[in-house]
Amino acid sequence: QLQLQESGPGLVKPSETLSLTCTVSGGSISSSSYSWVWIRQPPGKGLEWIGNMYYSGSTNYNPSLESRVAISVDTSKTQFSLKLTSVTAADTAVYYCARREHVTWSFDNWGQGILVTVSS
């Protein structure tokens, strides 16, 4: 059974870089049948797609974040990562990693989410 687990610091200072890792277990991260996604949710608000990465290494990012975001995959460790630079309080959110399946094109597996607070 596929499981995704986010990890990283829960508190980041303003202007610094937010770095999160998603560890994938119970399945392969090296498949053209899936892409690997980050989605966030500010407290009490809705969902925002951040970006995704394909096995080929190509990426798509939300234009609202594109200048500050990078997603990478480490297939040897079955992990993928998110870096978001120059964070502000507006980046405080629960960050989810997820798998996007390429038949239904839905996010069919999610991590439990990690709350990241931006504060000095």
Place this chain on the structure above:
Amino acid sequence: EIVLTQSPATLSLSPGERATLSCRASQSVSSALAWYQQKPGQAPRVLLYGASNRATGIPARFSGRGSGTDFTLTISSLEPEDFAVYYCHQRSTWPLTFGGGTKVEI
């Protein structure tokens, strides 16, 4: 970007009642629309994809219809576990976007 507007924001119903949730897109997304359910403290889970196709393990009381700009999620008879927030999501055009959500409360 395509803006998805969900209505109502909150739907107050009782178990056994029928729930009808709406999602309107700012431009056509064809049938590239999915619905997700989120319970407090949990990650969302996919209910429907392609506007009307139930995801694996989703009960038949959940149904969807629509194409273009207007979509509906119907829960035919609410079970206690269905009280949650529901989001629509479009994959027709980058960036991928979500609606603001409809909370179905008791």
